Amino acid sequence: MAGLDVIWADRQDLPASDRGLAYGDGLFETIRVEGDQPLLLRRHLERLVAGARRLAIPLPPDQLQQLVGEALEHYGRPSAWVLKLVLTRGSGGRGYRPPAQSRARLVLSCHAMPPLPAPGGVTATVASTPLVVSPELSGLKSLNRLEQVMASQHLPAEAYEAVFTDAGGRLLEGTRTNLLLRFDGQWWQPPAEGVAVAGVMAAALADGLTAAGERVRQRPLPLSLLSRPECEGLYLTNSVIGAVPVRRLGCLHLPIDNTLATICDPLKLPK
Known part of the structure; x- marks a missing residue:
């Protein structure tokens, strides 16, 4: 059963x-490509391979690498x-229990670049929830995204993103982004074991x-940190947009900090 079944979405x-x-x-990965140059490709593929291993989905890394190369040429x-x-x-077949033997399937598709935030x-x-x-699932970019669907469904028209907290009111991540807080001259991220998706841009x-x-x-990251004078800025990050500051979260106006852009360009980080 070695190898992958391949689906080219345009065919x-x-x-x-x-x-x-x-x-x-x-699982899925969403990779920004500039012409024929994929950003953070190594990190994307490593995350996919590691996630497949956790889920016991057979994924040949060499074939994956080859198919991505073909996709870059094709699309x-x-x-x-x-x-x-x-x-x-x-x-x-029908039923939750996976078959004793299965042949994994990889779907490759091309999408227009979404509008970038200001x-x-x-x-x-x-x-709200x-x-x-x-x-068991923390960090995995799995296909189970109903919480994110529901939060996005209720997103106000003027809002770019909905940010989740945990049951204790601590900031976790957005529906499609990770969080990076600049606080008192340092950079803070939520603990990796508590987030749903371990973002490749966040790691980079x-x-x-x-x-x-x-x-x-x-x-x-208690929500109350954002009201303290040491709070210097909150960023949303992912591999498509890079990093964008949050100027208002709900009714709370946040300082805009441009320090990140002067230290490292998120879209020019090593692969």
Whole structure:
């Protein structure tokens, strides 16, 4: 059963028997591509391979790398675009229990680059329902995204993002972004074990800041921190937009800090 079943989204349809469609049994990656140059590709593929290992989905890394190369040639265009990879356990009958043997399926698709947020800062809101992250699934960019769908469905028209807290009111992440807080001259991120998605841009920024001599810490982020005078700025980060400051979260107006751009450009970080 070695190897992958491959679906090119512009040529083929996904079988109705696919476990990703039936149960969300799979993972995905969303990769920004500039022409034929994918940003943070190594980190994306490493996350996908590690996630597949955790879910016991057979994924040959060499074939994955080859298919991504083919996708860059097949879908490539001169401007910025987005390559999406969807990995599922494949087809496997009815019922939650995976088959003893399965052949994983990889769907490759091309998407237009979404409009980028204003560099001067965006408005965000706090999601009305806390995000509960299962320790067994923490960090995985899985196909199970109903909490994010619901929060996005209720997003006010003027808001760019909905930010989740945990049950204790501590900041976790956005529906499609990770958080980076500048506080008292340091950079703080929520603890990795508590977030639903371990973002590749969040990791790349932490490495870039550390290499530049900045101090980056993981620690709980109570919402009350944003009202303190030591708060210097809150950023939303992901691999498509890079990093954008939040100028207002709900009714709270936040300082805009441009320090990050002077230290490391999120879109020019090492792969």
